[in-house]
Amino acid sequence: MKITRRQLLILLPAAAVAWDSVLAGTPETSPNYKLTEHWWGMLVDISKCIGCGNCVRACATENNVPEGYFRTWVERYHVSDTDLANPVVDSPNGGKNGFPPILGSGGRNFFVPKMCNHCADSPCTQVCPVGATFMTPDGVVLVDKEYCIGCRYCIQACPYGCRFLNPKTQTAEKCTLCYHRITKGLTTACCEACPTGARQLADLKNPNDPIHEFLRTHTVQVLKPYMATGAKLFYNDLDGSVR
């Protein structure tokens, strides 16, 4: 068969279109899970947290978090009566092994569990130069390990200090809100392991989720609201001194 130059020029774009659809394949989808039907967040009730560190250990176990790095951690605040603006905060090994019994005397003492706030307008996803971190349609901020180039912009951008560079993979890592669990109808590992119910996974698009009643009846805050990140990690009984 002889192809003239004219014929070849006509064929090439057609071949490009065909090749494009070959690469497409069939996108995988979970059978029962619909991305558009959920909008995930979490509720942390500080008045219930006992600082046992179960969440930190469970997270590390579930997600194979390297030792010394944390996708969630617990801080202990000591706010003295005379210096409300400057709390003393400690978090030995992220609270993974619990807390030593005494920290100062008097004042107010409490635990604050922390993790990714899964911000609706997250600064971390905005700075990624390669589209490796993003917010899913169901409201979870994730990192695409295949695409991350380890430039650390997102780690600097996060106002809550929730990201780190995995020393093995050299890619940015953070809380996934146990995406592999919540898409299967389970709660997150930290919520599953929390003995007092201080952490509750919340689906804001589910009208039957108890989060709605809770938000109506309690004084719930988010961290650093002035940064307008649209944080979805809600804190009940949050002290004004918490950073």
Next chain:
Amino acid sequence: MNSFKDAEHLLRVALVFVAATIAFVLVRAALVPRSFGEYGHYRGNAITEMAAQPVVFAGHQVCEICHSDVAAIKSAGKHVSVNCEACHGALENHVNDPGTVQPPKLDTANLCIRCHQVNGARPASFPQIVADEHSAGLTCETCHQPHSPLPLIGAGAKP
């Protein structure tokens, strides 16, 4: 007509341009995953890859299918909000193969005080003890039934 006498040059440039455009489209199609841009400026398949990560904590709903007796005791007691794996650890392996994979024996002496050792930052309403002074060396389950710790019970009572 004179102005069009060099039209052939323009045609060559146009051909090069078309060839370069086609090459760009082909290379781009080969390098950019098809799912990129499906939902936004990222690889859509990353979502399904993330969701495929194996589960390690089975979840109390699964535990309660076989251990409904323990679930019943627990639901009536103070530990109602404590899920199975909060104390027993991640047990998806046990769920997948209950015959051979057994949950590890618990070190109750250290396990209980993780939550119940007195700590000034814990909510005052939460039951706390000074472990060294509390039990005179006896283990917790001598007096307390772990699945329903109140009221106090006699020695040897399980579970």
